[in-house]
Amino acid sequence: MIAALDIPYWAQTAIKVAVALGLVSGSAFIFAYVFLYKIMSHMQSRLGPMEAGPHGILQLLADGVKFLQKEDLVPERADRFVFAAAPVVVMISTVLLYVVIPASPTLVGADLGAGVFYALAASSLSVIGILMAGWASANKYSLIGGLRAAGQLIAYELPLLLAVVGVVIQAGTLSLSGIVAAQADGEIFGLGAFGQPFVLTQLVGFAIFLVASQAELTQAPFDMPIAESELVAGYMTEYSGFRFLVFYISELATTFAFAALGATLFLGGWWFPGLDTSGGLLSNLVGPAVLFAKIMVVAFVIFWVRFSYPRLREDQLQTFAWKVLIPLSLANIMVTAVLKVAL
Amino acid sequence: MALDVDRDALVLGLRDELGDAVLDAVVVAGVDVWVRVDRRAWVQAAEACRDRLGLRYFCFLSAIDWLPSPFGRAEGQGVDLSRLAGAETVPMEQGAVETVPMEQGVAGGETRFQLLARLSSPTTQLGLTLKADVPDDDLRVDTWSGVYAGADWHERETAEMYGIEFVGHPHPAHIYLPGDFEGYPLRKDFPLVARLVKPWPGIVDVEAMPGEPVEEVADVAADGTEASA
Amino acid sequence: MSTVSERQQQAYVAGVAADARINVELETEGMTLNLGPQHPATHGTLRIVVRLEGEQVVEAEPVMGYMHRGYEKLVEVRSYPQINTLVNRIDWLGSFANEVPFILAAERLMDVEAPPRAQWIRTLFFELSRIANLSLFLGDLGVQLGAITPVFYAFRDREHVLNLIESATGGRFHPNFDRIGGLKEDLPRGFVDEARAAMGKLRDFCDELETLLFGNEIFERRTRGIGVIPAEVALGYGLSGANLRASGVDWDLRRDQPSPLAWSEIDWKVWTHPDGDSFARCWVRLQETREATFMVEQLLDGLPSGPIMAKVPRIVKVPTGEAWVSTENPLGEMGYYVVSKGDTGPFRVKIRSASFNNISVLPWVLRGVYVADVITIISSMYFILGDVDR
Numbered sequence: 001m002i003a004a005l006d007i008p009y010w011a012q013t014a015i016k017v018a019v020a021l022g023l024v025s026g027s028a029f030i031f032a033y034v035f036l037y038k039i040m041s042h043m044q045s046r047l048g049p050m051e052a053g054p055h056g057i058l059q060l061l062a063d064g065v066k067f068l069q070k071e072d073l074v075p076e077r078a079d080r081f082v083f084a085a086a087p088v089v090v091m092i093s094t095v096l097l098y099v100v101i102p103a104s105p106t107l108v109g110a111d112l113g114a115g116v117f118y119a120l121a122a123s124s125l126s127v128i129g130i131l132m133a134g135w136a137s138a139n140k141y142s143l144i145g146g147l148r149a150a151g152q153l154i155a156y157e158l159p160l161l162l163a164v165v166g167v168v169i170q171a172g173t174l175s176l177s178g179i180v181a182a183q184a185d186g187e188i189f190g191l192g193a194f195g196q197p198f199v200l201t202q203l204v205g206f207a208i209f210l211v212a213s214q215a216e217l218t219q220a221p222f223d224m225p226i227a228e229s230e231l232v233a234g235y236m237t238e239y240s241g242f243r244f245l246v247f248y249i250s251e252l253a254t255t256f257a258f259a260a261l262g263a264t265l266f267l268g269g270w271w272f273p274g275l276d277t278s279g280g281l282l283s284n285l286v287g288p289a290v291l292f293a294k295i296m297v298v299a300f301v302i303f304w305v306r307f308s309y310p311r312l313r314e315d316q317l318q319t320f321a322w323k324v325l326i327p328l329s330l331a332n333i334m335v336t337a338v339l340k341v342a343l
Numbered sequence: 344m345a346l347d348v349d350r351d352a353l354v355l356g357l358r359d360e361l362g363d364a365v366l367d368a369v370v371v372a373g374v375d376v377w378v379r380v381d382r383r384a385w386v387q388a389a390e391a392c393r394d395r396l397g398l399r400y401f402c403f404l405s406a407i408d409w410l411p412s413p414f415g416r417a418e419g420q421g422v423d424l425s426r427l428a429g430a431e432t433v434p435m436e437q438g439a440v441e442t443v444p445m446e447q448g449v450a451g452g453e454t455r456f457q458l459l460a461r462l463s464s465p466t467t468q469l470g471l472t473l474k475a476d477v478p479d480d481d482l483r484v485d486t487w488s489g490v491y492a493g494a495d496w497h498e499r500e501t502a503e504m505y506g507i508e509f510v511g512h513p514h515p516a517h518i519y520l521p522g523d524f525e526g527y528p529l530r531k532d533f534p535l536v537a538r539l540v541k542p543w544p545g546i547v548d549v550e551a552m553p554g555e556p557v558e559e560v561a562d563v564a565a566d567g568t569e570a571s572a
Numbered sequence: 573m574s575t576v577s578e579r580q581q582q583a584y585v586a587g588v589a590a591d592a593r594i595n596v597e598l599e600t601e602g603m604t605l606n607l608g609p610q611h612p613a614t615h616g617t618l619r620i621v622v623r624l625e626g627e628q629v630v631e632a633e634p635v636m637g638y639m640h641r642g643y644e645k646l647v648e649v650r651s652y653p654q655i656n657t658l659v660n661r662i663d664w665l666g667s668f669a670n671e672v673p674f675i676l677a678a679e680r681l682m683d684v685e686a687p688p689r690a691q692w693i694r695t696l697f698f699e700l701s702r703i704a705n706l707s708l709f710l711g712d713l714g715v716q717l718g719a720i721t722p723v724f725y726a727f728r729d730r731e732h733v734l735n736l737i738e739s740a741t742g743g744r745f746h747p748n749f750d751r752i753g754g755l756k757e758d759l760p761r762g763f764v765d766e767a768r769a770a771m772g773k774l775r776d777f778c779d780e781l782e783t784l785l786f787g788n789e790i791f792e793r794r795t796r797g798i799g800v801i802p803a804e805v806a807l808g809y810g811l812s813g814a815n816l817r818a819s820g821v822d823w824d825l826r827r828d829q830p831s832p833l834a835w836s837e838i839d840w841k842v843w844t845h846p847d848g849d850s851f852a853r854c855w856v857r858l859q860e861t862r863e864a865t866f867m868v869e870q871l872l873d874g875l876p877s878g879p880i881m882a883k884v885p886r887i888v889k890v891p892t893g894e895a896w897v898s899t900e901n902p903l904g905e906m907g908y909y910v911v912s913k914g915d916t917g918p919f920r921v922k923i924r925s926a927s928f929n930n931i932s933v934l935p936w937v938l939r940g941v942y943v944a945d946v947i948t949i950i951s952s953m954y955f956i957l958g959d960v961d962r
Contacts, residue, residue, distance in 0.1 A: 044724035140603065220718050221790050224944070310790050311718030313944045373830075374680075375896060401810040402898075403924040407911060412648065448911055449894045459909065459922065461896060465807060465816075465823040472896060472909075493810035496932040504644075519637035519961065528645055535645055 016109060020098050024091075027256035028249040029060050034296075035303045043307050070241030075138050078238065082136035087239065087246035089129030094250040096122035097257040102177045104270050104287030105279045115176035116168060119261060120161055123216065126254070127153045130225075133247075134235035146235035148314055149218060149225035155321040156215035156222075162329035163208035166336040167198050167265045180269035181277045197268040204332045206266045208325055213258040214302060215321070217251065221309040222317055255299060263294035347372040353396055353471055354378060360391035366476075367450045375472065377450040382458070382475040382484050389473075389490040392462050398471055401491035402461035404498060406477070406505045409447050410455050410531040414538065454478050456505060460487075477507055486512040504529035605943070609638050616957025620934070620950070624943060632938035632946070634931055639961040643923055651917040652678055652752060652888050660746040662925060663959045666705035666902040668697040668737070671750040674921075676832065677897040677910040678752050681890045685832060689878040690754035695834040696767075696871045697737070697749065698899070699864045703774060704733045705902035706861040709954050710778075713854055714785050716951040717794055722785055729777040732770035739763060752888050754881030764872050771865040778862045786855065795851035799937050799949035802848060809936070810929035813904030814860060815953060817844045818852035825900035833899075838870040850952035857954070889916050903927055903959055923962055927955035 037056060041048030049056030074083055099109035100119050112118050127150050134146015168174055171182035179198075186196025199206045215222040226234045236247055263269060270287035271277065312320065347370055354368045357378055364384035369377045380388045392398040447457065454476040463470040477484060486509040487494035498509040499518040506527040509515065517524065526533050603624045609617040617638035623631040643662065647655045659674050660667045672694060679686065686694070711726025734744040740759050741747035749756050785791050801811070803819045816823060824842040826835040843859040845852035890912045898907025904926025911920040930953055938946060 044721050045728050046724060220720075223718065307721050308784070309719060310714065310785070310788060310794060312790055313794060313942070315942075316793055377894075399804070399807045401808060401929075402905070402907070403810070403909075403922065403929075405909075405922045407920050407922075414649075446913070448892075461907075461909070461924070465821050468828045470896070491810075492805070492808040492936070493929055493932050496928065517637075519640040521637075528642065531648075535642075535649055538649055 020095055020109060023098055024095055024253045025249060028252035031252045031256055031299065032063075033057065033060055035299065039300070039303065040307055043304075064245070067245040068242055072242065073238070073240050075238050077138035079136040079138070082132050083238075084243070086129050086133035086136060087243045087250070089132060090126045091129075091246050091250045093122055093125035093129065094253045094257060096125070097254065097261075100176055101257065101260045101264060102180060102269060103291050104284045105177070105277060106284060107288060108177060111177050112175065114174045116164055116174045116179070116265070119176070120157070120164065123254070123257075124153070124157055126250075130235050133239070137235070137238040139238055142235050142237050145225050145237075149235055152218070152222060152225060152314070152317060152321075153216060155318055156212045156325075159208050159321060159325035159329050160212035160216060162326065162333060163202075163205040163212060164265060166202050166205040166329075166332050169333065169336045169340055170198060170201060176264055176269070179265060180271055183268045184271040184275075184277045194273055195268060195271060197266065199266040202266060202332070202336070204328065205336075206262070208329050208332070209262055209266065210298075210301060211325065212321075213262065214305060215317070217255050217258060217302070219255075219302065219306040221305070221312050223306075223311050224314045224317060255302060256295065259295045259298040259302065260291065262298045263291060267294045267298070269294075347376075349467065349469055350376040353469060356396050357388065357391055360395060361388055364388070369450045375470065377472045377474065379450040379452065379457075379474040379476070382477055385458070385475050386485045386487060386490060388475075389460075389462075389487050392471060392473070393490055396471070397464045397467060398462035398469070400463040400465050401493040402463055402470070404458070404460040404487065404494050404501060406501050406507060406529075407448070407457045407459050408455060408505065408529065408531050409445050409452065409457065411445060412531045414531075414534055450474055452476050456482065456507060458484060458501075458507070462491075482506055483508045483510050485510050488512060503527070506530070607946070616960075618931070618955075618957055618960065620938075620946075622938070622943075622946065627942050629938050629941050629943065629946060632935055634934050636931070636957075636960055639957045641962065643962045644921060647918060647921045649917070652890065655917070655921070656750060657746075657748050659923075660748055661958060662923065662962060663705070663901065663903055663906070663927075663956050664745055665708055665956060666701035667743075667746050668701040668741075668749060669705075669899065669901040670906065671748070672698055672833070673897045673899045673901075673906055674908045674910070675750045675752055676899075677895040677908050678888075678890055678912075679832075680895045680897060681893045681910065681912050682752065682884070682888070683891075684753050684882055684884055686754040686882055687879045688834075688876045689758075690880045690882075691832050692834045692837075692871055692875050693755055693759060693880065694750065696868060696875075697740075697747070698833065699867050699871065700733055700737060700767075702864045702902040703861055703868070704730055704737070706857050706864070707733070707774065707777065709857055710781050710785075710854075710861065713951055716947055717791060719785060719788070719791070722781055725777060725780060729774055732773055736763065736767055736770055739766070751881065751884075753884035754879070758880050764875070767872055768869060771868050775862060775865050778858060778865070782858060786858065792851065794945075794948055795854060795952065796847075796849060798850045798945050799941065799952065800847070800849045801933060801937055805933070805936065806848070809933040811904070811933060812926050812929065813900065813902070814853055814856040815904065815930055817842070818856045819848035820844055820846040825898060825905060829898075831899065834871065834874075835867075837874065838867055840867050840870075850948050853952040853954070887916060889914060890918070898924065901926060903954065903956060904930060906959075925959040925962055927957075927959035928962075930955050931960055 033056075037048045037059060049059040052058040052062050074080060097119055099122075100112055100115040102108040102111065130149045130153070131146050134142045134144075134149070137143070137146075167179065171179045173179060173182065183197050184195045188194060188196050188200065218225050226236070236244060239247060270283070270291040272286065272290045275283045275286060275290075277283070350370045350372070353376055354365075354370060357368075357380075358365045361380060361384050364381040364387070365378060366381060367379040378388075445455065447453070452474065456477040456479070458473075458475040458477060460473045461470060462473070475484065482505075484507060486498055488498065488509075489511070495513065496518060498512055499515060501507055502509055502512075502515055503517045503520050503524075504527060516522075520528070605622045605624055607618075607620040607622060609619045619635040619638070621633045621635060622629050643658060646658060650658065655674065656671055659670045662670045707726050707730045711723035711730075714720070714722035737747055738744045740763055741749040741756070801815070801819050803816075803821050806816050806819045806821065811819075822842060822844050825831075826833075827842055830836075840863055843856050843863065845856050890910075892912055892914045894909065894911050896907060896909045898905050905924070906926050907924040909920075909922040909924070910918050913919045934950070934953070937949060941949065
């Protein structure tokens, strides 16, 4: 859409960059307030922050200022450059994820033909950032935490990928806009009014996707690397103040991005019955809102599980990934492929 | 006096195993049983209790220091150690008339320090209190940690609090006190520093409860003696 | 002539040396890990020094004494009512339960018996303190395994019990309610109805927790088979309470030891579990909490009327003698060996606290377990630092 405006390319890019950055932090703030402050509190039978602003809305501002005014500590033996670069790497991987998610037929950072492939590849960059953080902290315990996190994230990349392959087979395209269009144009037993959100046929894939993204986000029940703070502190120990805030924002923003991916791949993305997949004002206005609603639903499930379950031990976690999720997702692919050819 | 067959059986069992090492035994029917053994048969007594009497549950092990406290509970209430009868550590004053006896408790005793241990049986619900005299000049007893694993920590605490050495203990180290602590706190001649710094004036607030007649209140002076109402 | 400058060469050599240094420093074999004195997982200031070989624990040694207050020395200079206040603070979560064995020992030496109403109310508060203590355990259990929600429910429902205790005694945590010969005062009006309502809510909480936490497959995987303690080992170390019953030993001092309190007058069950692992210990405590709510209701129904204090002199002087009384406290067997010489205060009191023995088994049970299981085992053993350190 921005291409439709008659402004030079650098201006278009600048606007896109600004929107992406604003979206990243904005989404983190929304998630922090809605889910961490309010929904978690209500689930735990308490109110959450109520003092700062009406229903604690300004608590976010207070927390932000608190983080910014903290002393910036760098351990003496830490590798300064890597130490400083680690949060940036994690943030970069998050921002890169936002590029491909379509909010409407024209509202997309870059409509890549290999959108799915690109998204999953971009999300795995965060592993490097975590390893950098663990190593550069010059702290035995951070290193162990970082290594465990890396092992967990790499292990759960595979089920994530394989679960999405089923969707790709069914849609016939790697492009995220193409997948939304496929769901919009599909039919349920001949009834075309509601399209065919892939959650119906790819239920197993959706479940695996949710579990794997829970692990990718190191949320409970897979939060051993972070709740290592029982025994040791995780890879984020030595970080304080603004650097820690960057880690935290990227964690929440990645949650938003994964929820968006899940909504796009399985729930139909920005499409709603009645919207036009090829463009038009209505799609461009209503699409983002629809997508946002679906994101909130998926994120609610992610956070709900986080608040409810105890955590798995590291070896149980790895066993679950390699021995349960991967075979299951492979079976899912097989069945999808067979049925795609047969039906 | 009622007969307590089960507790008597405990005593008989111990006498059978240890013979002369059982120095004294007291059975209070329906309540409890105390046995004092010779400290040289301390481990043997434990083994007899565990294997023959079925007292497999280790409750606790500690010690009692029978020296009357030279500091007392309130100002002026302590005992002058020089007046202590039979106290080998403190010389008797020449011409002293009044002496304060150092009395041991149930099942008697001859020394200042006495080991105190309690064992129970989870099936017969009986418990046995064992005591053993530890002489001042040889504060050593064999360790129970080979018989009851739980005695390990209890002996460490008794050793640091009383200065009794447990021969053969696998890891005799302080358990509560810091490593460089000097002295043995639970001994009676080790002062409670808080009370030295600020002496306790005794019971001061003796008032009648609302509605209670005044004669009920006994006026207790600071040295613990009751004045007549 | 080298193309690399001398400074660059020096920098390279220094870099290699630094890398080598870090490789040695970060050697993870034989690593010693310190579970703090300040630590979120231990209920208080307990320090456990753990030596690791890779992921497994080779040796674990608890270091205590950070909270040692010298109770056994303090009681030698105090009178019995003063000691009653002190003794509240040993196991501060179930405070009333600490007073009871001490008061019973003094009463035995004085040959005084409290009237029936007092004994029943003592039992009532004893069970209330058990509920207060164990419901916190149940909440905390979740947190230490990663489930952050049950602890809020636990604290919310525990408030009912604490409010009950406060309404009758004036103190939520330290009631200081027991007196030699009876109780300080009678129950306030409306206590019985409030207590019944509270028991209903607590039973709901137990049911909720059972589904939320115990029914959870992850919880089972984290706790089943972890930290198995066979019955003979448990007896040798002197483990008591739920720890012992979870190893299959059917022993509960409330049922098995004659006591003037009212346990023999009501109908209740002792819960045991044959496995002896962490799951068993947690499960037994959950059942005990629920059982305690039933017991409280029966006690409320059967409360006899009458005086709550026997005739005892104002200044209590306990005759010469020795007495040992122990009760089944929430944490285990707690007992007092009181040596009296006829004074207003005891000559020596040996305080046998349950957690001291419960922790002494840690060096044995923690050998060979994974690092992540150390927390599971510690939280399932359940101790209070005041009880450990006295």
